[in-house]
Amino acid sequence: TQLLEQSPQFLSIQEGENLTVYCNSSSVFSSLQWYRQEPGEGPVLLVTVVTGGEVKKLKRLTFQFGDARKDSSLHITAAQPGDTGLYLCAGQNYGGSQGNLIFGKGTKLSVKP
Amino acid sequence: GAGVSQSPRYKVAKRGQDVALRCDPISGHVSLFWYQQALGQGPEFLTYFQNEAQLDKSGLPSDRFFAERPEGSVSTLKIQRTQKEDSAVYLCASSTSFHEQYFGPGTRLTVT
Numbered sequence: 001t002q003l004l005e006q007s008p009q010f011l012s013i014q015e016g017e018n019l020t021v022y023c024n025s026s027s028v029f030s031s032l033q034w035y036r037q038e039p040g041e042g043p044v045l046l047v048t049v050v051t052g053g054e055v056k057k058l059k060r061l062t063f064q065f066g067d068a069r070k071d072s073s074l075h076i077t078a079a080q081p082g083d084t085g086l087y088l089c090a091g092q093n094y095g096g097s098q099g100n101l102i103f104g105k106g107t108k109l110s111v112k113p
Numbered sequence: 114g115a116g117v118s119q120s121p122r123y124k125v126a127k128r129g130q131d132v133a134l135r136c137d138p139i140s141g142h143v144s145l146f147w148y149q150q151a152l153g154q155g156p157e158f159l160t161y162f163q164n165e166a167q168l169d170k171s172g173l174p175s176d177r178f179f180a181e182r183p184e185g186s187v188s189t190l191k192i193q194r195t196q197k198e199d200s201a202v203y204l205c206a207s208s209t210s211f212h213e214q215y216f217g218p219g220t221r222l223t224v225t
Contacts, residue, residue, distance in 0.1 A: 042216030
């Protein structure tokens with residue numbers, strides 16, 4: 001069974017601080033995706049990383065895929081209250097009938113003004 | 114354009130009742146996924162359709178859970194004889210490729 005572990009589970013910071021969320025597995029994934037979910041809504045895709053060692057930037061968010069494609073990190077610079085939400089990482093494998101996402105438990109981020 | 118829609122948004126069922134949850138995917142999306150999200154957890158895969166074919170149902174927790182997509186568009190997740198442990202948010206996602214899945218807002222099911 002493939003599992004993804006996210007840390008920390010909860011994070012409460014002040015506006016302007018930086019933070020990093022980690023997503024780790026003992027399994028290799030074809031790709032890894034990061035989602036953000038707000039209360040009462042479904043997850044919204046932020047980024048997909050496919051190549052080992054890949055780094056992608058989305059404004060103040062930086063995503064990295066580990067060289068071995070087993071882990072990933074999300075770094076937010078100068079966090080803002082609008083960044084508050086549940087951040088989920090999800091691994092995916094291709095081929096055959098597969099394509100379902102395996103999610104971590106999420107990191108609940110609260111950014112206080 | 115319209116995103117993935119789900120109905121009802123909230124459902125309260127008494128233990129033992131049957132429920133049916135509907136998902137309207139984005140038009141033209143071939144793949145459709147159902148996930149279950151318990152409180153404080155990440156979503157967990159239930160089942161996957163490609164057009165009308167159910168290619169993977171390995172995540173369905175028991176034979177009380179049944180999903181269909183008869184015309185390759187709208188999908189229904191049915192839960193028979195609901196139990197308290199079925200209480201969760203049920204998410205539907207659709208995609209044209211494996212890379213990007215677009216999620217609906219979910220149906221929050223509460224079994225009393």
